[in-house]
Amino acid sequence: MIAGYVAVLLANLRHFFTDDTExxxxxxxxxxxxxxxxxxxxVMVPEHWMSGNNTMDDAGLFNPPxxxxxxxxxxxxxxxxxxxVVKLIFSIxxxxxxxxxxxxxxxxxxxxxxxxxxxxxSGFFLFxxxxxxMTALTGTAWMVHAWAASVRYTRGLGGSDGPxxxxxxxxxxxxxxxxxxxGSDGPxxxxxxxxxxHRGRRFGHGGxxxxxxxxxxxxxxxxxxxxVEAILMLLxxxxxxxxxxxxxxxxxxxxxxxxxxxxxxxxTFLPSMLSAKVTWRGTSQINNDQxxxxxxxxxxxxxxxxxxxxxxxxxxYVQPLPVTYIAWFLIPALAFIDWRRARxxxxxxxxxxIFAITMLMWTAGPGSIGPLRWPARVLPMLAIGLxxxxxxLVGRYGTVAxxxxxxxxxxxxxxxxxxxxxxxxxxxxxxxxVAALALAALVAGAVWLGRTRGTAAACVLAIVAMFPIAYFxxxxxxxxxxxxxxxxxxxxxxxAFPDFAGTTIQLGDRGLxxxxxxxxxxxxxxxxxxxxxxxxxxxxxxxxxxxxHFYFGEMLxxxxxxxxxxxxxxxxxxxxxxxxRPLVDLMKLDRVVLQRALFPEAPNQxxxxxxxxxxxPGHERYIAVLERVAGPISTTNGRVADADDVTATSISETxxxxxxxxxxxxxxxxxxxxLGWPGYRVTLDGRSIPITTVAKSFVAxxxxxxxxxxxxxxxxxxxxxxxxxxxxxAGLLGIGILQWLYVRSRRRTEPERTGDxxxxxxxxxxxxxxx
Numbered sequence: 001m002i003a004g005y006v007a008v009l010l011a012n013l014r015h016f017f018t019d020d021t022e023x024x025x026x027x028x029x030x031x032x033x034x035x036x037x038x039x040x041x042x043v044m045v046p047e048h049w050m051s052g053n054n055t056m057d058d059a060g061l062f063n064p065p066x067x068x069x070x071x072x073x074x075x076x077x078x079x080x081x082x083x084x085v086v087k088l089i090f091s092i093x094x095x096x097x098x099x100x101x102x103x104x105x106x107x108x109x110x111x112x113x114x115x116x117x118x119x120x121x122s123g124f125f126l127f128x129x130x131x132x133x134m135t136a137l138t139g140t141a142w143m144v145h146a147w148a149a150s151v152r153y154t155r156g157l158g159g160s161d162g163p164x165x166x167x168x169x170x171x172x173x174x175x176x177x178x179x180x181x182x183g184s185d186g187p188x189x190x191x192x193x194x195x196x197x198h199r200g201r202r203f204g205h206g207g208x209x210x211x212x213x214x215x216x217x218x219x220x221x222x223x224x225x226x227x228v229e230a231i232l233m234l235l236x237x238x239x240x241x242x243x244x245x246x247x248x249x250x251x252x253x254x255x256x257x258x259x260x261x262x263x264x265x266x267x268t269f270l271p272s273m274l275s276a277k278v279t280w281r282g283t284s285q286i287n288n289d290q291x292x293x294x295x296x297x298x299x300x301x302x303x304x305x306x307x308x309x310x311x312x313x314x315x316x317y318v319q320p321l322p323v324t325y326i327a328w329f330l331i332p333a334l335a336f337i338d339w340r341r342a343r344x345x346x347x348x349x350x351x352x353x354i355f356a357i358t359m360l361m362w363t364a365g366p367g368s369i370g371p372l373r374w375p376a377r378v379l380p381m382l383a384i385g386l387x388x389x390x391x392x393l394v395g396r397y398g399t400v401a402x403x404x405x406x407x408x409x410x411x412x413x414x415x416x417x418x419x420x421x422x423x424x425x426x427x428x429x430x431x432x433x434v435a436a437l438a439l440a441a442l443v444a445g446a447v448w449l450g451r452t453r454g455t456a457a458a459c460v461l462a463i464v465a466m467f468p469i470a471y472f473x474x475x476x477x478x479x480x481x482x483x484x485x486x487x488x489x490x491x492x493x494x495x496a497f498p499d500f501a502g503t504t505i506q507l508g509d510r511g512l513x514x515x516x517x518x519x520x521x522x523x524x525x526x527x528x529x530x531x532x533x534x535x536x537x538x539x540x541x542x543x544x545x546x547x548x549h550f551y552f553g554e555m556l557x558x559x560x561x562x563x564x565x566x567x568x569x570x571x572x573x574x575x576x577x578x579x580x581r582p583l584v585d586l587m588k589l590d591r592v593v594l595q596r597a598l599f600p601e602a603p604n605q606x607x608x609x610x611x612x613x614x615x616x617p618g619h620e621r622y623i624a625v626l627e628r629v630a631g632p633i634s635t636t637n638g639r640v641a642d643a644d645d646v647t648a649t650s651i652s653e654t655x656x657x658x659x660x661x662x663x664x665x666x667x668x669x670x671x672x673x674x675l676g677w678p679g680y681r682v683t684l685d686g687r688s689i690p691i692t693t694v695a696k697s698f699v700a701x702x703x704x705x706x707x708x709x710x711x712x713x714x715x716x717x718x719x720x721x722x723x724x725x726x727x728x729x730a731g732l733l734g735i736g737i738l739q740w741l742y743v744r745s746r747r748r749t750e751p752e753r754t755g756d757x758x759x760x761x762x763x764x765x766x767x768x769x770x771x
Contacts, residue, residue: 001088001091001092001095001117001120002088003467004117004120004121004466004467004470005084005088005091006467007467007468007470007471008126008470008471008474009084010471011470011471011472011474011475011478012474012475012477012478012480013080014080014483014488015130015131015474015480016080016083016084016087016088016130016131017079017080017083017084017488018131018132018480018482018483018484019131019132019133019482019483019484020132020133020134020544021083021087021131021132021134022079022080022083022483022484022485022486022530023484023486023529023530023531023532023544023561024058024530024531024544025058025083025134025135025531026073026079026080026082026083026535027079027530027531027532027533027534027535028058028059028531028534028544029069029070029073030073030074030079030490030534030535030537031045031531031534031535032054032059032061032067032070032073033070033071033072033073033074034074034537036067036070036071037071037074040655041061042054042059042061042655043055043061043655043656043718044655044656044677044716045655046639046655046673046674046675047503047539047541047634048539048540048541048543049541049543049549049552049587049675050541050543050545050548050549050552050553050558050675051531051542051543051544051545051548051562052543052675053271053275053675053677055271055272055275055718056271056272056275056279056545056547056677057222057544057545057546057547058134058135058221058222058223058546059222060135060138060220060221060222061222061268062220062222062265062267062268063138063217063220063221063222063268064217065138065217066138066220066221069086077489077490077491078488078489078490079488079489079490079535080488081488083134086134087130087134087137090137090138090141091120091130091137091141093141093142093145094116094119094120094137094140094141094144095116095117095119095120096116096145097116097141097142097143097144097145097147097148098112098115098116098118098119098144098384098387098388099112099113099115099116100144100145100148101144101147101148101151101384101388102115102116102388102391102392102395103148104148104151104152104155104157105151105348105349105352105388105392106345106348106392106396107388107391107392107395107396108395108396108455110395110455110456110459111391111392111394111395111398111455111459112391112392112395113459113463114327114329114391114459114462114463115387115388115390115391117463117466118326118327118330118383118387118466119144119380119383119384119387121327121466121467121469121470122325122326122327122380122383122387123321123322123323123324123325123326123379123473124323124324124376124377124379124380124383125137125140125379125380125383126470126473126474127321127322127323127474127477127482128323128377129380131480131482132482133377135221135222135223135226136223136225136226136377136380138221138223138226139218139221139223139225139226139227139229140226140229140380140381140384142214142215142217142218142221142226143214143218143226143229143230143233144384145210145214146211146214146215146218146230146233147233147237149206149210149211149214150211150233150234150237150254150258151237151241151351152206152210153206153207153208153210153211153250153253153254153257154237154241154245154250154251154253154254155206155241155245155250156206156250157206207739207742207743208253208256208257208260208735208738208739208742209735209739211254211257211258211261212257212260212261212264212731212735213261215230215257215258215261215262215265216261216264216265218230219261219262219264219265219268219269220265220268222268222269224269224371224372225372225377225378227265227269228372229378229381232355232358232359233355234254234255234258236351236352236354236355236358237254237351237355238251238254238255239350239351239354240347240349240350240351240352240353240354241254241351243347243350244347244348244350244351253738253742256734256738257735257738259731259734260730260731260732260734260735260738261731261735262731263727263728263730263731263734264727264728264731264732264735265728265731266720266723266724266727266728266731267718267720267721267724267725267727267728268724270718270719270720270721270723270724271679271718271719271720271721272547273720274678274679274719274720275677275678275679275719276371277678278549278550278551278676278677278678278696279547279548279549279550280547280548280550280553280560281370281371281546281547282550284370285368285370286366286368286369286370287366287367287368288365288366288367288368289367289368290311290312290365290367291312291313291367291373291374292311292312292313292367292373292374292375292376292377293311293312293363293364293365293366293367293375293376294309294311294324294363294364294375294376294379295310295311295364296360296363296364297420298310298311298324298420298424299324299360299363299364299379299382300331300360300420301324301325301417301420301421301424302324302325302326302327302330302331302383302386303325303326303327303328303329303330303331303332303414303417303439304325304328304414304417304418304420304421304432304435304436304439305322305325305328305435305438305439305469305472305473306322306421306428306431306432306434306435307322307324307325307417307420307421307424307425307432307435308320308321308322308421308424308425308428309322309323309324309424309425310423310424310425311376313376314481315481318424318425318427320477320481321477321481322473322477323376323379324379325473326382326383326386326387327383327387327462327466328439328442328462328465328466328469329442329443329446329462330386330387330390331413331414331417332410332413332414332439332443333390333391333394333398334390334409334413335406335407335409335410335413336394336398336399336400336406336410336447337390337393337394337397337398337399338397338398338399338401339397341397342393342396342397345393345396345397349389349392349393352385352388352389352392353385353389355381355384355385356382356385356386356389359378359381359382359385360382362375362378362381363375363376363378363379363382395455398450398455400447400450400451403447407444407447410440410443411440414436414439414440414443415436417436417439418432418433418435418436421435442461442465445461446458446461446462449461484518484529484530485518485519485524486518486524486530486532486535487519487520487524490535490536492520493520493524493525493532493535493536494536494537496520496521496524496525497525497526497536497538498526498616498619498625500538500591500593501590501632502539502590502591502632502634502635503539503540503541503587503588503589503590503591503632503634504533504538504539504540504541504589504590504591504592504593505540505541505542505572505584505587505589505591505592505593506527506528506540506541506542506562506592506593506594506595506623507564507568507569507572507592507593507594507595507598507599508527508529508562508563508564508593508594508595508597508598509563509564509565509595509597509598510529510561510562510563511563512595512597512598513527513597517622522622523622525618525619525622526616526619526621526622526623527593527595527622527623528540528542528562529542529561529562529563530543530544530561530562531543531544540562541562541587541589542558542562543562544560544561544562545560546560548560549675549676549677549697551676551695551696551697552675552697555571555583555695555697556568556571556572556583557571564598566598566599569594569599569602571583572584572592573608576694576695577695578694578695579642579644579671579694581641581642581671582608585633585641585642586641586642586671586673586694586698587641587673588633588634588636588639588641588673589634590627590628590632590633590634591625591626591627591628592611592625592626593623593624593625593626594623594624594625594626595622595623596620596621596622596623596624597622599624602624603624607626608626610628610629610630611626611627611628611629612626612627612628612629613625613626614626614627637649637650638650638651638652638653638658638659638660639653639658639672639673639674640658640660640670640671640672640673641671641672641673641698642669642670642671643668643669643670643671644668644669644670644671645664645666645667645668645669646662646663646664646668646669646670646703646707647662647663647664648660648661648662648670648712649661649662651711656715656716656717657713657714657715657716658672658674658713658714659711659712659713659714660711660712660713660714661709661710661711661712662684662703662707662710662711662712663707663708663709663710664703664704664705664706664707665705665706666705667702667703667704667705667706667707668702668703669700669701669702669703670700670701670703670712671694671698671699671700672698672699672700672701672714673698674698674699674714674716675697675698675699676693676696676697676698676699677716678719679716679717679718679719680699680714680715680716681714681715681716681717682701682712682713682714682715683712683713684703684704684707684710684711684712684713685710685711689701689702689704690702691714699714701714
């Protein structure tokens with residue numbers, strides 16, 4: 001796995017620091033880590049406005065490994081290096097998870113290792129999940145372990161399946177019969193290595209707790225796709241195990257364990273579910289817009305390294321990245337499986353087939369199902385299903401008998417791959433021919449090694465060949481169309497950037513940046529896009545938000561990356577109709593930064609009333625800066641932005657609570673510089689009173705007539721937090737009971753096995769292994 005990362009980095013040193021990783025995640029880690037070090041749990045940062053509600057986006061606030069990543073981040077200057085190391089760790093975790101799935105289904109260690117390493121080297125996973133979408137990587141890494149744990153739990157698997165040891169691969173088969181996958185060291189796979197402990201006691205690691213832990217870690221990444229994929233995986237395992245074992249009890253146990261994990265992880269998604277009505281993602285419609293929907297024929301073109309699939313995306317129809325590629329050996333290996341013998345395992349592997357077919361269907365659409373959009377995102381799930389299915393079958397039923405016929409079949413499969421690749425991308429016909437010939441040579445080499453040196457040697461070639469292929473694919477995609485080219489060193493970025501104290505909003509459009517501008521010596525020394533401001537430790541309204549506040553975004557015409565439209569400048573200083581105050585006052589902004597490319601004439605106009613143009617030498621090329629004549633106001637009177645017929649004096653402020661002393665003889669309204677996310681509550685001297693909003697964006701409170709020196713307390717809590725805590729406790733209690741029942745049931749069976757050993761009676765399991 002490390003060798004694969006080295007190959008990729010030789011082709012592009014910033015491969016794992018591109019797109020969303022550089023624009024969203026690394027700076028988010030820094031911001032969250034700083035808050036955690038200060039003793040704050042950063043569920044809400046009001047000054048960040050749309051991107052400040054960290055329960056809405058991909059913060060992973062309830063995921064312990066992610067919190068550790070956040071805590072370390074502020075101490076690391078080179079965020080590109082940090083992201084690469086973090087992603088390497090999670091890629092190894094993902095590879096081990098696929099390896100464990102294969103072993104759980106009786107796969108041989110050598111081919112299981114090939115499947116595990118192939119996943120991080122597969123197209124979509126390598127070019128999107130690892131390069132850009134960090135939460136997709138982490139969610140998948142935990143989900144595959146949840147899959148392995150689920151199979152082990154339902155089948156009662158024991159033994160050690162770590163990277164250093166073998167696996168007993170003993171499990172309960174149909175009608176309760178215990179099955180041992182012994183195998184041989186021939187072309188099909190390895191040896192049995194059944195793990196028998198002290199006094200003949202067989203050790204097991206298949207209880208409900210691993211299922212619970214891995215599922216919780218999957219859910220709490222705070223990314224909806226892994227959570228939904230885990231549900232579909234569990235359904236596939238449940239159906240497959242019922243088909244295989246023909247017993248409902250193991251399926252019920254798995255369902256209860258998974259339900260406990262779902263209860264524990266409910267708090268992760270309750271806030272976003274209950275806030276969806278005010279977000280861009282508030283629709284529950286099902287549409288098929290064809291964007292990032294992948295035809296089945298492209299999904300199955302999985303083994304030609306030069307393949308560039310054809311479907312609609314940001315870059316037109318023919319893609320510049322080999323996102324449907326999975327592994328060079330995947331399709332040709334089908335020719336070397338003894339399918340007559342393999343039919344006997346169809347029940348045992350039915351869950352894998354169900355999962356793969358489900359994901360294949362999803363890749364082709366619909367284009368969006370509520371918040372689930374862009375079906376191409378599930379291509380890694382298809383890769384997992386196919387890798388597990390093929391590698392388990394090759395390991396158990398691989399054969400090189402009748403080499404002429406099987407070689408011809410492999411050649412036909414390679415020809416079909418070439419035809420599909422040529423059809424999608426005819427401009428690179430010669431490259432596809434070269435790739436097909438190279439693929440044929442690799443297949444021939446693997447077959448020769450398998451016949452003369454054994455399966456392990458063939459698998460070594462299968463693995464080693466992945467690395468130059470990854471180098472070729474990444475190198476051919478340069479310059480990557482996904483890069484923002486944000487600075488890798490935070491110290492350099494902070495040194496180049498103006499020291500903007502207080503709260504700032506930038507009015508700019510990232511689309512106006514030219515390639516020569518994208519450096520710390522250029523625009524990135526003056527402008528922020530995405531979460532870049534958090535990385536340079538400045539308070540900007542602008543941030544990265546995949547689930548933005550609909551009404552605030554419409555009011556400012558602000559997009560997901562913090563870019564705005566040309567009318568934003570006028571809107572910022574126009575009076576809001578209800579209060580008569582401009583947005584800059586209601587937001588309590590200290591500074592407005594204008595991108596000169598978007599507003600070239602603005603600095604030549606008089607500054608708005610109460611504001612002045614301020615020069616920042618060395619930054620004039622990219623920005624013009626407006627600051628208040630009277631100085632910053634963001635720290636004046638808390639977050640009280642407007643008081644109509646009310647005297648309102650701030651008592652104290654935190655990110656989630658505003659305490660204000662209010663008086664009003666005839667009744668009035670207080671407007672707060674807070675975005676109106678669901679979850680706000682207000683009390684007046686301990687009594688709950690209604691809450692409203694101004695312009696559907698600013699939190700406002702009506703103060704009753706006759707109020708005198710009353711304490712108004714405005715608080716925000718994630719919507720559904722009480723329900724989430726209650727279900728979390730229920731989930732923990734439930735899994736505790738399930739684990740107790742599991743341990744108790746195993747203790748009842750152990751004396752019987754020990755008795756067999758003491759009385760000299762043969763151990764039935766060992767007899768199975770020998771026979």
